Amino acid sequence: MSTVLVSNIMMINERDRFDALLREKGVTPIWPEVNQFMDADQCLSYAGEVDGWLAGDDKITRDVLKAFLPRLKVISKWGTGIDSIDLEAAKELGVPICNSPGAxxxxxxxxxxxxxxxxxxxxxRTDRTIRAGGWPKGRFPGMAGRTMGVIGYGAIGQGVGQRARGLGMEVIAHDPYMQTAPDGIEMVSFETLLERADVITLCCNQTPENFHLLNAETLGRARDGVILCNVARGGLIDEAALIAALESGKVGAAALDVFETEPLPQDHPLMGFENVALSSHNANSTIEAIEYVHANTLDNLFRHLDG
Structure with missing residues (x-):
């Protein structure tokens, strides 16, 4: 009988359901206590105990991978992002890494x-004000006629571009791995995107090279009043620089689903801005998408365990 470590939050949140499903398949699950993700030390505490791993955004380093061998047969990552895994080490060590790209x-x-x-x-804010007895009549910026700059033009970036065009926006994109876009939009350099975009949406993976991609220096080169949207990874934005830019008006508004520290601390300065929309790293939260990824993540696991 195979033993599998289940450390992704999405399955942990439905533990009874997936515990029963795994046991029906002849798999014994291990359910760690997880606060968002496991750091390397917590990962190492399960080394040598499992044949498979239904992982979340756990810090799976080279040392972690070595410690799990030779028993570990597969890491089936819940979701699309695999930037928390040392992929080079996994390839060298022969550990298959599976995910659900485009889901x-x-x-x-x-x-x-x-x-x-x-x-x-x-x-x-309007909703809250009405519930409190008010009837606000604010005047705020629209999107039609503005330029949307998308950083990272994979499946999600292209989806954002499609929807932005539906709002009457011009769309440009930057992606170092893509010379031309499947949908024909203009691909530009990062510098050009900073110069031209009224709205910048981050849809890229986080790598050592693009950590704090938007910082005091790069935000300084963006358009005055630029609007930011981050549905990728929190580390892409230097939050101290963002706060300063919001205070100065350099950044006109920010829509943030991800942060450098999650959950966001209750005393975080971003809580104090009315022109900042905050979300709980939950942009993928449709019933359809989540059920697809549940099924695909399990299929990836069983395929390698059975093989």
Whole structure:
């Protein structure tokens, strides 16, 4: 009988369901206590105990991978992002890494637009004010006629571009791995995107090279009043620089689903801005997308365990 470590939050949140399903398949699950993800030390505490791993955003380093061998047969990552795994080490050590690429194209891209409108049109604030007895008549910026710059033009980035065009926006994109876009939009350099974009949406993976991609220096080169939307990874934005840019007005609004520290601390300065929409790293949260990824993650696991 195989033993599998289940450390992704999405399955942990439905533990009874997936515990029963795994046991029906002849698999014994191990359920760690997880706060968002496991750091390397917590990962190492399970070394040598499992044949498979249903992982979340756990810090799976080279040392972690070595410690799990030779028993570990597969890491089946819940979701699309695999930037928390040392992929080079996994390849060298022969550990298959599986995920669900493209699964959240529609879910995340439509959420990005909704979060963007919440930040610019103050939708949540208006709702709260009405519930408190008010009847506000604010005047806020629209999106039609503006330029949307998308950083990272994979499946989610293309979904954002499609929806932005539906709002009457011009769309440009930057992606170092793509010379031309499947949908024909203009691909530009990072510098050109900073110069031209009224709205910047981050849809890329986080790598050592693009950590704090938007920082004091790069934000300084962006357009005055630029609007930011991040549905990718929190580390892409230097939050201290973002706070300073919001205070100065350099950044006109921000729509944020991800942060450098999650959950966001209750005393975080971003809580104090009315032109910032905050979300809980939950842009993928449609029933359809989540059920697809549940099934695909398990299929990836069983395929390698059975093989």
């Amino acid at each position: 959240f194209r529609d879910a995340v891209s439509e959420y990005a637009i909704g979060l963007l409108l919440a930040a610019t049109r103050r939708l949540a």
